[in-house]
Amino acid sequence: MINTLVSLLGISAHDPAFWMPLVFFALLYTLLLACIVLDGFDIGVGCLALFASTPYRNRMLSLLAPWRDANGYWLLLCLVVFLAAFPLAWRSVLGQLYAPLCLLGAGIALRMAAFELRLRAPLSEQPFWARLFGLGSCMAALAYGWLLAYSVLPTHSGGGFAIFVVFVTFCGFASFCLLGACWLVMRQPGRLRVSAALWGRLAVRWAAAGAVAVSAALALGNPGVLLKWGGDVPWPMVLGLWGLLLLCFITLELTLRRLSYRRTAPAWLPFTLVLAVCLAVLGGIGYSFFPYLVLDDLTLWDASPMPDVAPFMLSALIVASPVIIVFNLWVYWRMFGESRPPEPPPFKSVR
Amino acid sequence: MTNLPTWLAQLQFFTGLGFLLVFLLIELALAWVLFAFKLASHFGGRPEWVAAYRFWVRVFALSSVLVLAGIVPVILQFGSQWPGLMDKADVVVGPLLLLMMVIGVIFRSCFLGAMLFGQNKLSPWVHTCMVLMTALGITVTAWLGCVLLGWFLHPVGGEWVNGRYLVQSWPTLLRNTQAAWLFGLLLAMAALTAGGLMLGVVARQSLRHPVQIGELTGLRTGLVLGTAGWLLAVGLLAGYAMASASQLPARAAAIMGYWKNNTPAEWVVFAWPDANTQDNHAAWRVKGGEDWLARDEKGVLVGLERHSGMAPPVALVFWSARLTLLIVLVMGALISLAWWQLYKRKADLQAVPVRWRRTWAYAAYLGGTAALTGLACLLAGQMPYAVQGKVTLTEVAVPHSLFEVGFGLLLYCLVYGVLAAGFVRLLRHIAFYGVVPVTRHRGRA
Numbered sequence: 098m099i100n101t102l103v104s105l106l107g108i109s110a111h112d113p114a115f116w117m118p119l120v121f122f123a124l125l126y127t128l129l130l131a132c133i134v135l136d137g138f139d140i141g142v143g144c145l146a147l148f149a150s151t152p153y154r155n156r157m158l159s160l161l162a163p164w165r166d167a168n169g170y171w172l173l174l175c176l177v178v179f180l181a182a183f184p185l186a187w188r189s190v191l192g193q194l195y196a197p198l199c200l201l202g203a204g205i206a207l208r209m210a211a212f213e214l215r216l217r218a219p220l221s222e223q224p225f226w227a228r229l230f231g232l233g234s235c236m237a238a239l240a241y242g243w244l245l246a247y248s249v250l251p252t253h254s255g256g257g258f259a260i261f262v263v264f265v266t267f268c269g270f271a272s273f274c275l276l277g278a279c280w281l282v283m284r285q286p287g288r289l290r291v292s293a294a295l296w297g298r299l300a301v302r303w304a305a306a307g308a309v310a311v312s313a314a315l316a317l318g319n320p321g322v323l324l325k326w327g328g329d330v331p332w333p334m335v336l337g338l339w340g341l342l343l344l345c346f347i348t349l350e351l352t353l354r355r356l357s358y359r360r361t362a363p364a365w366l367p368f369t370l371v372l373a374v375c376l377a378v379l380g381g382i383g384y385s386f387f388p389y390l391v392l393d394d395l396t397l398w399d400a401s402p403m404p405d406v407a408p409f410m411l412s413a414l415i416v417a418s419p420v421i422i423v424f425n426l427w428v429y430w431r432m433f434g435e436s437r438p439p440e441p442p443p444f445k446s447v448r
Numbered sequence: 449m450t451n452l453p454t455w456l457a458q459l460q461f462f463t464g465l466g467f468l469l470v471f472l473l474i475e476l477a478l479a480w481v482l483f484a485f486k487l488a489s490h491f492g493g494r495p496e497w498v499a500a501y502r503f504w505v506r507v508f509a510l511s512s513v514l515v516l517a518g519i520v521p522v523i524l525q526f527g528s529q530w531p532g533l534m535d536k537a538d539v540v541v542g543p544l545l546l547l548m549m550v551i552g553v554i555f556r557s558c559f560l561g562a563m564l565f566g567q568n569k570l571s572p573w574v575h576t577c578m579v580l581m582t583a584l585g586i587t588v589t590a591w592l593g594c595v596l597l598g599w600f601l602h603p604v605g606g607e608w609v610n611g612r613y614l615v616q617s618w619p620t621l622l623r624n625t626q627a628a629w630l631f632g633l634l635l636a637m638a639a640l641t642a643g644g645l646m647l648g649v650v651a652r653q654s655l656r657h658p659v660q661i662g663e664l665t666g667l668r669t670g671l672v673l674g675t676a677g678w679l680l681a682v683g684l685l686a687g688y689a690m691a692s693a694s695q696l697p698a699r700a701a702a703i704m705g706y707w708k709n710n711t712p713a714e715w716v717v718f719a720w721p722d723a724n725t726q727d728n729h730a731a732w733r734v735k736g737g738e739d740w741l742a743r744d745e746k747g748v749l750v751g752l753e754r755h756s757g758m759a760p761p762v763a764l765v766f767w768s769a770r771l772t773l774l775i776v777l778v779m780g781a782l783i784s785l786a787w788w789q790l791y792k793r794k795a796d797l798q799a800v801p802v803r804w805r806r807t808w809a810y811a812a813y814l815g816g817t818a819a820l821t822g823l824a825c826l827l828a829g830q831m832p833y834a835v836q837g838k839v840t841l842t843e844v845a846v847p848h849s850l851f852e853v854g855f856g857l858l859l860y861c862l863v864y865g866v867l868a869a870g871f872v873r874l875l876r877h878i879a880f881y882g883v884v885p886v887t888r889h890r891g892r893a
Contacts (some may be wrong), residue, residue: 166561167557169516169517170553170556170557172520173516173519173520173523173549173553174549174553176520176523176524176527177523177545177546177548177549178546180523180527180534180541180542180545180546181542181543181545181546182542184534184535184538184541184542185534185535185538187527187531187534187535187538188531188532188534188535188846189531190527191524191527191528191531192527192528192531192532192846193846194528195528195529195846195848195852195853195856196852196855196856198524198527198528199524199528199852199855199856199859199860200859201524202464202520202521202524202525202860203521203859203860203862203863205517205520205521206517206518206520206521206863206864206867207517207863207866207867209513209516209517209520210513210514210517210867210870211867211870213509213510213513214510214513214867214870214871214874217506217510217874217878218870218874218877219877219881222873226870229866402538402539405615406539406542406543406615409543410542410543410546413543413546413547413550414546414550416550417550417553417554420553420554420557420558421553421554421557424557424558
């Protein structure tokens with residue numbers, strides 16, 4: 098593929114004008130994955146907290162506390178890297194998405210601030226802030242679904258498209274709920290696990306329907322994508338990928354069903370399966386889009402003017418990367434497995 | 449600039465930026481105040497510095513969260529409302545925003561976390577270093593923001609080639625005089641806002657219970673900070689208005705209410721500027737003010753008629769400038785009154801009449817209000833341009849329907865309103881009942 102791109106663009110593969118957009122794209126894609134998965138379970142738990150009873154809601158929010166501040170950075174990082182590396186795509190991508198971006202911005206601001214205000218608020222006001230956190234999470238989840246619908250069919254309009262947007266928006270919301278529910282199943286034993294498994298079962302079929310709808314729309318609505326999957330990728334591989342997705346969804350449904358009936362099942366399995374599904378779907382979307390940022394309209398190289406400052410920007414990111422990686426490893430290394438209570442503070446003995 | 453959606457879009461951007469600015473001012477000033485508290489506790493060794501640190505670090509943490517919450521909507525608004533700007537100014541906006549983000553993330557992830565949650569795990573001096581690094585990080589980020597805003601007001605350091613700006617000298621761009629003035633003003637307004645807030649909060653505490661020694665330390669620090677901020681703000685506002693008149697002639701003329709070229713300059717203290725008749729109704733004038741207006745190459749004073757069709761909304765610029773000045777003057781009066789009352793009553797806050805303490809408590813947010821009106825003057829004074837004299841807002845905007853923009857504005861106003869109200873309410877609560885310690889246990893919950 099690289100050779101084809103090099104010959105199409107007419108530049109050397111060693112030319113920074115060729116490889117630098119690729120590096121930025123890889124970075125952006127990694128950040129987007131982190132944003133969907135790491136901020137995603139947070140958004141999912143926030144959405145579910147809106148429907149949970151008060152004791153469950155408090156526990157769910159306290160489970161999020163160790164990661165909440167770090168989760169807030171992913172979207173910001175994504176936006177700024179996108180803006181800096183692909184400024185010429187800014188108009189095509191963000192200019193057309195006013196309404197979902199409004200919803201996303203308002204939702205993110207609301208959930209980020211409401212969570213911290215709840216921690217510091219008097220007891221009587223905490224339920225209010227918890228509900229606002231849930232509301233902000235729902236707004237963010239719906240906005241992500243809406244953005245996805247617009248991204249896969251960027252040039253479409255009309256009644257059918259509106260129905261598709263509504264459907265994918267709702268399915269996107271269900272996917273975040275599924276991610277959050279599976280994370281809760283893994284983290285918290287007891288009755289909350291059973292409730293989370295029930296929530297997960299409600300969401301899993303909608304999430305699967307959303308994945309199918311997005312994939313079908315992407316292939317059928319964009320001939321280039323259909324050709325790519327039909328010609329470049331061997332059909333056993335395509336079938337294998339779909340089979341794997343189907344298997345993941347069925348196993349997920351069955352595991353959640355067992356857990357909701359309090360039968361023995363590995364609690365880590367649902368979250369692992371949802372992660373696999375997320376990676377497969379996002380990987381598929383990424384492959385379908387590559388090398389375009391806006392399908393059939395704007396490639397990475399069109400969107401990245403590569404001015405003299407690009408090496409400087411890359412250097413800044415390289416300098417920042419170790420700090421960001423170490424910080425995130427430190428923050429996220431205990432996000433898997435069952436929750437453990439905090440250690441008591443080290444009191445000094447008084448003699 | 450006459451169509452309603454563009455106005456509403458600008459108002460929405462102002463709302464987002466205003467929310468961010470107010471809490472950034474509080475965060476910036478409190479970061480340095482907290483560093484001063486830490487240093488004083490090391491060298492002075494008195495417990496009141498520690499008590500003052502413990503209280504104000506909570507307010508700092510809260511404003512820090514609100515700043516972070518406010519950044520994403522501003523970037524999204526920037527992208528969805530003025531997307532064409534990146535086609536023209538990508539070389540300036542991209543690297544500066546990236547640098548701000550990199551510095552912001554590094555300082556926040558490394559030092560802010562250690563400052564807020566690592567006090568018991570670090571030695572006192574190391575913790576003080578963390579506070580210093582946090583303050584430095586916030587200051588550098590704020591300076592980069594000023595460089596970016598300064599470039600929009602006065603693009604220097606490069607040239608326009610085929611409608612796109614190409615930077616030729618980064619040092620020139622970074623040393624932009626507009627950026628330096630804006631940064632000075634930002635620091636002054638930060639000190640004034642935080643000083644007023646500290647005075648107001650301690651005054652409210654004194655209405656509830658006898659103030660303790662740590663709270664009095666907060667009051668004294670707030671007064672010193674507020675006084676320094678006030679002196680700086682008054683000097684810099686006047687200096688900035690004069691220094692930037694030649695760079696932003698339309699804004700200067702709008703602030704002065706000066707319509708016709710080369711007519712005698714006057715201070716219009718009060719008036720209703722009318723763009724249709726190009727006159728000031730019910731004007732109250734004082735002679736002078738030539739230095740506050742721009743002159744062309746022939747030495748003729750430039751009025752608003754020179755910018756016919758491209759003038760900013762005069763009434764809005766005129767009144768927001770006066771409102772800013774009025775609020776700053778009122779704050780100066782309140783701070784002077786606080787000094788006088790405390791001097792007269794030998795620093796006994798409880799002995800100060802309740803009406804004054806109540807006034808200070810209600811005036812706690814005047815600094816933030818002044819910052820908002822100042823921002824309104826800055827943004828409205830820049831209209832109809834996105835980049836002064838080169839790129840208009842309509843060139844870079846994507847037309848959205850009135851319903852969409854109205855809905856977005858309403859949504860953002862609701863969210864910002866609820867969050868600002870939450871901050872005020874929480875501040876009142878902690879002023880009355882003390883702070884609630886918040887801890888983070890990495891990976892454990």
